[in-house]
Amino acid sequence: MSKTYNIALIKGDGIGPEIIDEAVKVLDAVSSSEDFDFTYDEVLMGGIAYDMTGDPLPDETIKSARSSDAVLFGAIGGEKWDNLPREKRPESGLLRFRKELGVYSNLRPAIVYDELINASSLKAEVVKGVDLMVVRELIGGLYFGEPKGRDENKGYNTMVYTKPEIERIAHSAFEIAMQRDKRVCSVDKANVLDVSQFWREVVIEISEQYPEVELTHMYVDNCAMQLIRDPKQFDVILTGNIFGDILSDEASMLSGSIGLLPSASVGSKIGVYEPIHGSAPDIAGQGIANPIATISSAAMMLRYALNENNAADKIDAAIKKTLSEGYRTKDLAAYDAKEICSTSEIGSIIANYAAKCKL
Ligand code: NAD
Numbered sequence: 001m002s003k004t005y006n007i008a009l010i011k012g013d014g015i016g017p018e019i020i021d022e023a024v025k026v027l028d029a030v031s032s033s034e035d036f037d038f039t040y041d042e043v044l045m046g047g048i049a050y051d052m053t054g055d056p057l058p059d060e061t062i063k064s065a066r067s068s069d070a071v072l073f074g075a076i077g078g079e080k081w082d083n084l085p086r087e088k089r090p091e092s093g094l095l096r097f098r099k100e101l102g103v104y105s106n107l108r109p110a111i112v113y114d115e116l117i118n119a120s121s122l123k124a125e126v127v128k129g130v131d132l133m134v135v136r137e138l139i140g141g142l143y144f145g146e147p148k149g150r151d152e153n154k155g156y157n158t159m160v161y162t163k164p165e166i167e168r169i170a171h172s173a174f175e176i177a178m179q180r181d182k183r184v185c186s187v188d189k190a191n192v193l194d195v196s197q198f199w200r201e202v203v204i205e206i207s208e209q210y211p212e213v214e215l216t217h218m219y220v221d222n223c224a225m226q227l228i229r230d231p232k233q234f235d236v237i238l239t240g241n242i243f244g245d246i247l248s249d250e251a252s253m254l255s256g257s258i259g260l261l262p263s264a265s266v267g268s269k270i271g272v273y274e275p276i277h278g279s280a281p282d283i284a285g286q287g288i289a290n291p292i293a294t295i296s297s298a299a300m301m302l303r304y305a306l307n308e309n310n311a312a313d314k315i316d317a318a319i320k321k322t323l324s325e326g327y328r329t330k331d332l333a334a335y336d337a338k339e340i341c342s343t344s345e346i347g348s349i350i351a352n353y354a355a356k357c358k359l
Pocket of ligand 1: 074075076077078091094258259274276277278279280281282283288289290291293331
């Protein structure tokens with residue numbers, strides 16, 4: 001019997017509506033050749049939610065997300081709302097949303113498409129074939145530890161991880177590795193920090209439940225260097241909040257373009273799938289935004305939230321085919337483009353390929 005997945009859809013501000021529309025187009029196209037379909041519950045967040053309800057995160061949005069199978073999210077924010085009080089700003093709505101959903105695991109893949117190899121600032125032979133995933137702990141560690149504070153003579157934060165916090169993020173990384181190349185590199189600073197020594201011990205303990213996955217360890221300073229020297233050595237990088245914040249931004253730039261990269265924030269129940277870029281107000285409404293990061297986020301949603309790996313593979317293959325045939329949005333026009341397409345045109349090309357894809 002065919003399944004129906006219920007997706008909470010948050011378009012947000014700026015280019016958000018344009019890119020989400022293309023992701024929905026591709027999801028519907030791929031589901032036509034699979035044994036499932038979607039219902040979408042479109043709810044508000046960000047500046048548009050503030051304009052319409054006075055709250056950047058209305059209760060209805062949290063309710064819809066909680067009763068969904070997954071959340072597909074565009075982007076929020078823009079100058080128009082920058083001078084509002086902090087709690088009314090679009091960004092506050094997003095942070096509150098992540099906390100409400102308890103999404104502790106931030107997944108940031110860095111993929112380098114062969115067709116766009118020249119878009120990277122690194123040499124082609126270094127980045128060709130890169131396909132890695134940073135799994136960053138998102139709601140603990142240095143950014144949340146107590147005590148924290150400042151006075152006229154000092155400022156301080158505390159890096160603390162409890163055993164359950166490490167266990168759950170480690171499980172997240174090992175489970176993802178099981179769906180990939182089955183290699184986890186845990187990144188810490190265990191040569192200096194007690195919290196990292198503890199992190200390492202707990203990760204080793206959890207690894208015993210995943211005998212098929214190879215576990216290695218690396219100090220964070222070395223990892224920062226290795227990502228530039230030889231990024232292809234990595235499959236899954238597992239790390240804490242601050243190290244992951246820095247390393248995932250470093251890794252994302254291997255591909256050379258912000259319009260391409262997806263992300264997922266996952267936790268105990270509902271995951272949030274979204275592009276890594278913002279609402280790009282400078283290009284909103286012009287039909288030139290690149291929807292690939294959002295379409296690729298939808299593929300992550302299929303893979304990690306819905307366990308529809310076949311459909312996710314079809315979308316990934318459709319994106320590759322579209323790029324290899326030279327279709328580009330304006331942001332990638334300088335890299336081997338044969339035809340420059342609008343947001344909607346490139347969405348339709350990917351949707352068409354995804355629907356016809358035979359794996
Ligand atoms: P941005 O990512 O929106 O844009 C940076 C640059 O990249 C811009 O020149 C933009 O045109 C370009 N760009 C971004 N996405 C693109 C795409 N898909 N296709 C083509 N070009 C693209 O970052 P910003 O300008 O610093 O922030 C704009 C707003 O977005 C701010 O209000 C910020 O707070 C918000 N923001 C939201 C999120 C989110 O919703 N998760 C994340 C980051 C920033």
